Amino acid sequence: MVSAEFKRIKLIFAPRTVVTFSNRIEELKKLLNLARRGHAFPVVVFGPEGCGKTALLKQLVLLLKEEGIEVVYVDTLEENIDRAILASPELKEALVSLSEAVMGPLGKTLAYAAIAVVSKILSKVKSENLVIIVDEVFQAVGLDNAAIYIKKALNLLEYPPDLRKRILIILTTSEGISRKEVARHGWADIKEIWNLSFTGLKELYDQLPEPKPDYSQVWRITGGNPRILKQYYIRDWSVENLIKWLIVERGLETEIAKIVKEHGKTLLIEGLEDPDLLLNDYQLYLKLEKLNLIVDLHDRSYSEGWIGAPPPKNPELGVGNKIAWQTPLHKEAVQKIIQQIA
Ligand SMILES: Nc1ncnc2c1ncn2[C@@H]1O[C@H](COP(=O)(O)OP(=O)(O)OP(=O)(O)O)[C@@H](O)[C@H]1O
Ligand SMILES: [Mg+2]
Structure with missing residues (x-):
């Protein structure tokens, strides 16, 4: 047991x-x-x-x-x-x-x-x-x-x-x-399997040395993903550097610019608020999935399809019914790039 x-x-x-x-x-x-x-x-x-x-x-x-x-x-x-x-x-x-x-x-x-x-x-x-x-x-x-x-x-x-x-x-x-x-x-x-739950990530956060930001802030940016927590931690808790890391490492500026050119900005912006809407343009959804920015969610009522609890719907963290941003950081990175594209 x-x-x-x-x-x-x-x-x-x-x-x-x-x-x-x-x-x-x-x-x-x-x-x-x-x-x-x-x-x-x-x-x-x-x-x-x-x-x-x-x-x-x-x-x-x-x-x-x-x-x-x-x-x-x-x-x-x-x-x-x-x-x-x-x-x-x-x-x-x-x-x-x-x-x-x-x-x-x-x-x-x-x-x-x-x-x-x-x-x-x-x-x-x-x-x-x-x-x-x-x-x-x-x-x-x-x-x-x-x-x-x-x-x-x-x-x-x-x-x-x-x-x-x-x-x-x-x-x-x-x-x-x-x-x-x-x-x-x-x-x-x-x-x-999903990122760690609110209490799950807290157990990990509690093991990290002070000084550290409030847990609510850590949760809001990582959404429970321990690897993102690690990246945040090694950047001395700088959110700005963390977002920059994701954008640069993944070459997101170029990728998102290409997507905006082909699909426009509107749906992408709507998808930041409600990721399920991204399914309205299937090719756009596939491209974001290929970039490992979004993930399909199994039906929450299909419990055998989940190891552990499915994440509750939470638009602020980027979790919809059918689609979720991998973490809130992924969503914020895309948001930042879109804002920069005139
Ligand atoms: N339950 C946990 N408690 C403490 N640390 C954890 C836990 N889960 C993951 N970590 C740490 O978070 C980091 C990422 O975890 P891990 O490598 O297991 O992710 P993964 O899902 O296998 O990633 P990938 O998709 O890249 O293979 C690792 O440094 C790991 O040690
Ligand atoms: Mg692994």
């Missing part, structure tokens, strides 16, 4: 700022239940960039191990093979030896190897339950291969070499396009 006292992982928030994993109890409960029962379809965890998917899954790995559930975790973005895999020594060895035989980028190789190895040695796995987690899988295998990858994962679940096992496969993505590609075939269950 996950209670408030579970053993929490430590995370490096910034150089010399170590924090303890905060909140997310509901999410961990849901994932642990899936792990105990196994799940007939690969679960694709989808949510805003930096909302805390990787941290959540690393915390999950610890809890699974404590329960004696075998887990293979592959971090496809890690360059070091030793750190890229979290698994029991036997599974890890099998994964490493298979990967060494294949040429190509490590993340991609490991993503495929995770499924292949488990298919090969499933009956030797001691525990009845097995969880496979591949983080950022579509970035690793490429969008073109997303569907076939999911199909391979589904194949393992539908035709496992050992029928007694309960398997759960978790794959993550923060890219709207790969989510759409996955949804097209119905080979996976997509479960959405």
Whole structure:
């Protein structure tokens, strides 16, 4: 059972700022239940960039191990093979030896190897339950291969070499396009996760040293996104620098200018107040999604489509019924650029 006292992982928030994993109890409960029962379809965890998917899954790995559930975790973005895999020594060895035989980028190789190895040695796995987690899988295998990858994962679940096992496969993505590609075939269950809740982010904020701005201000600009909180923190809490960082890093000035030229300003401005209106111009909506500025929201009443609680509608934070800005900062950055375009 996950209670408030579970053993929490430590995370490096910034150089010399170590924090303890905060909140997310509901999410961990849901994932642990899936792990105990196994799940007939690969679960694709989808949510805003930096909302805390990787941290959540690393915390999950610890809890699974404590329960004696075998887990293979592959971090496809890690360059070091030793750190890229979290698994029991036997599974890890099998994964490493298979990967060494294949040429190509490590993340991609490991993503495929995770499924292949488990298919090969499933009956030797001691525990009845097995969880496979591949983080950022579509970035690793490429969008073109997303569907076939999911199909391979589904194949393992539908035709496992050992029928007694309960398997759960978790794959993550923060890219709207790969989510759409996955949804097209119905080979996976997509479960959405949102930024931290008001109380969830507060637990993280409370761990950061003084001086710091009021929590209400931090909430208003981050909307609960821990990565944006981190960017804000390392900029000595300067909102101006934070907005500038997002605009410059993403090349948003050029991108938004191009969008305004093609679609005009009116709907974009309306979409700052009510993101659902962006759907009135589907091409505009797709472009903003591709830039990772906005995210689709699952129906809130479809509770199995959510890991944790869906965010309540809140136009001020940029959260609509069907569409949300990834964070309020994303919305503010776009607003600032539009104001500058004559
Ligand atoms: N529950 C949490 N408690 C404390 N820190 C967290 C929590 N969730 C995330 N963080 C921190 O916030 C940052 C972003 O989180 P993380 O990398 O997990 O996001 P992500 O959703 O995987 O991002 P991406 O979409 O880019 O893969 C990390 O520094 C992480 O340590
Ligand atoms: Mg991640």
